[in-house]
Every structure is written in C-alpha cells, then in structure tokens.
Amino acid sequence: MEIKIKTTPDFNFKRTAISHGWSELAPFKIDDKFSVLSRVVDLGARLKPVAVKIKGAKNGLRVSFEGQLSAQSVEKIKRDVRHMMRLDDVLDPFYSALAAEPAFAWVARAGAGRLLRAPTVFEDLVKSLATTNCSWSLTKIMVSRLVENLGRPARDGGGHTFPTPAAMAEAPEKFFRAEMRSGYRAPYFKELAGRVASGELDVESWLTSDLPTSELKRDMKRVKGVGDYAAENLLKLVGRYDVLALDSWVRATYARLHNKGRAAADNKIARHYARFQEWRGLALWCDMTKDWMEDK
DNA sequence: GCGTCCAGGTCTACC
DNA sequence: GGTAGACCTGGACGC
Numbered sequence: 001m002e003i004k005i006k007t008t009p010d011f012n013f014k015r016t017a018i019s020h021g022w023s024e025l026a027p028f029k030i031d032d033k034f035s036v037l038s039r040v041v042d043l044g045a046r047l048k049p050v051a052v053k054i055k056g057a058k059n060g061l062r063v064s065f066e067g068q069l070s071a072q073s074v075e076k077i078k079r080d081v082r083h084m085m086r087l088d089d090v091l092d093p094f095y096s097a098l099a100a101e102p103a104f105a106w107v108a109r110a111g112a113g114r115l116l117r118a119p120t121v122f123e124d125l126v127k128s129l130a131t132t133n134c135s136w137s138l139t140k141i142m143v144s145r146l147v148e149n150l151g152r153p154a155r156d157g158g159g160h161t162f163p164t165p166a167a168m169a170e171a172p173e174k175f176f177r178a179e180m181r182s183g184y185r186a187p188y189f190k191e192l193a194g195r196v197a198s199g200e201l202d203v204e205s206w207l208t209s210d211l212p213t214s215e216l217k218r219d220m221k222r223v224k225g226v227g228d229y230a231a232e233n234l235l236k237l238v239g240r241y242d243v244l245a246l247d248s249w250v251r252a253t254y255a256r257l258h259n260k261g262r263a264a265a266d267n268k269i270a271r272h273y274a275r276f277q278e279w280r281g282l283a284l285w286c287d288m289t290k291d292w293m294e295d296k
Numbered sequence: 297g298c299g300t301c302c303a304g305g306t307c308t309a310c311c
Numbered sequence: 312g313g314t315a316g317a318c319c320t321g322g323a324c325g326c
Contacts, residue, residue, distance in 0.1 A: 133318080133319085133320095134319080134320065134321080135320085135321065135322065137321065137322065138319090138320055138321055138322085141320085141321075177319085181319080181321085182319075182320085183318075183320055184317090184318045185318095185319075186319085
C-alpha cells in the first residue's frame with residue numbers, strides 16, 4: 001500500500017533526510033543514494049509494528065508499506081512522517097533572516113533547515129545521550145543494539161521499533177552496559193527510562209513548552225548525562241534554534257571553514273552567528289553542512 | 297600485537 | 312562559578 005503526503009514547495013526530501021546523522025541511526029535506514037528513508041513505525045502496543053519506506057515525490061512524499069492497514073494506523077503513519085520530516089515547520093522567517101547574506105542564499109534555494117527527528121522526544125533524547133563523548137561509529141553501535149534487543153519486531157521482518165520507555169525501564173542496567181556497550185552511560189539510560197515510564201518526567205511536553213529556551217534547557221540538563229551539548233541538540237529538535245549545540249565536529253568544521261584551520265573559542269563562534277538571533281543555531285548548522293549534498 | 301589517543305561530553309569533587 | 316580528573320568504548324594510528 002502507498003499513501004501520499006503533500007508538502008510545501010520549499011520542502012526538500014534529501015536535504016531533510018540527511019540533514020544530520022539521525023538517518024544513520026536505527027530504526028532509521030537510508031539507502032546508498034539517499035533517496036529512500038526507511039523506518040519501523042510503532043502502531044501501538046496491540047498492533048504489530050510496520051516497516052515503511054519514505055520517498056520524495058513532486059510536491060509531496062510517497063510512503064509505502066506491505067499489506068493493508070486500518071484508517072487509524074494510516075493516520076498514525078502520516079502523523080509520524082509529518083513530525084519526523086518537519087513538514088509543519090514554517091521556515092519563511094528563517095529564510096528572511098538569511099536573505100541579506102549572499103553566503104546563505106543557497107539555504108532557501110535548497111530548501112534546507114528541516115532537521116530530521118524521531119517520532120518522540122524520548123527517542124531523540126536517548127540518541128542525543130548516545131552521541132556524547134564517543135565516536136559516531138560507537139553511537140551507531142549503541143543505538144542499533146538497543147533497538148534490536150528492546151524494540152518490537154515489524155510484522156514483515158523489516159527491523160524493530162525504537163524501544164518504549166517501559167521496555168527500557170524493565171531492562172537491567174547490566175543490559176545497557178554489557179549488550180548495548182554504553183559503558184558509564186548505562187545508569188543514565190536506565191534512570192531516564194524509569195523516570196519517563198513512571199510518569200515522573202514528561203519529556204514529550206518539551207515539544208510544546210512555553211518556557212524560555214534557557215529554562216527549558218535547564219530542565220533538560222536535570223537528566224543525568226545531559227549537558228550543554230546534548231540539551232542544545234535536543235532543543236533544536238523541538239524547534240528552538242537560539243542555541244548552537246557546539247561539539248567537537250562543529251568546532252573542527254568551523255575552524256576549517258572560517259578560522260584558517262585553527263581552533264576557535266566558543267564565544268568567537270557564537271559571535272559569528274549572533275546576527276541571526278533566534279535562528280542562529282539553524283544558520284550555524286546549515287553553514288556547517290552546506291557541502292553535504294555534494295559530498296553525499 | 298600492543299599501547300596510546302581521541303571521539304558529535306558530562307559529572308563530581310574541590311577550590 | 313570555574314576547573315581538573317575520571318569515565319566506557321571502538322577505531323585509528325604508530326611502533
């Protein structure tokens with residue numbers, strides 16, 4: 001079965017799919033040509049998960065899966081795709097903020113600025129934690145082992161869902177250390193899952209929070225293992241772009257692009273993008289990834 | 297084969 | 312509030 005989802009004219013499938021590393025982390029999969037993004041969608045505890053393939057099409061997306069599904073399940077898939085691909089993001093103010101800058105003219109032309117995200121804040125938070133203080137290859141290992149071991153299998157063998165907070169909360173800390181290979185992060189995952197599963201911590205509310213970014217960031221940092229980088233990365237995924245999320249890759253890329261290869265102080269990087277105000281984090285990320293389409 | 301360093305950082309103790 | 316040191320792991324690199 002195939003469904004179509006309309007998009008705005010400025011939407012760019014490939015730019016969104018490879019907007020950052022998330023498309024390489026399970027349960028996402030991306031093909032070699034970066035034209036098909038796959039994922040297992042969780043349809044709820046009483047239904048078997050389904051593997052879907054998402055492709056770009058003229059003025060929209062084509063989403064395909066095996067067999068027939070109820071209208072309710074189709075609506076769940078549409079909701080997840082809209083959310084993951086940021087179809088409801090309004091980027092006109094962002095493009096306007098860049099309009100006077102020739103070096104950023106490509107952003108609006110390319111339809112860049114939509115950062116791929118998971119269907120839930122919980123998944124984005126767990127993945128952000130898994131990126132800290134390790135190589136990208138280790139992040140991929142940790143996430144794939146988590147998904148394969150604690151996720152629910154799709155009905156057509158197309159992979160597993162991302163585990164629910166309850167599934168992670170039920171797993172012993174030993175699993176996160178020995179199977180997931182997350183090392184010292186193991187108690188952080190266990191504690192986070194337990195707090196979310198019990199209802200003590202509502203991370204999904206961060207999507208619609210009215211708090212100023214600084215206060216929301218403070219709340220995020222109350223999660224063990226979440227520091228400045230992880231919190232700011234998550235803030236971008238919930239639609240707050242007045243943070244930079246500087247990590248070693250961004251610092252190295254900034255040094256290469258704007259500082260003659262020499263390391264730049266964080267406040268120098270902040271000054272460079274300050275003129276974009278509430279869009280500075282997104283402007284920085286687009287600047288850092290401008291050549292990704294050519295590279296990939 | 298082995299040791300060292302570092303990667304899409306954060307926490308804790310101490311000052 | 313600022314900072315040094317510790318922390319798991321996998322992969323790259325030098326020897």
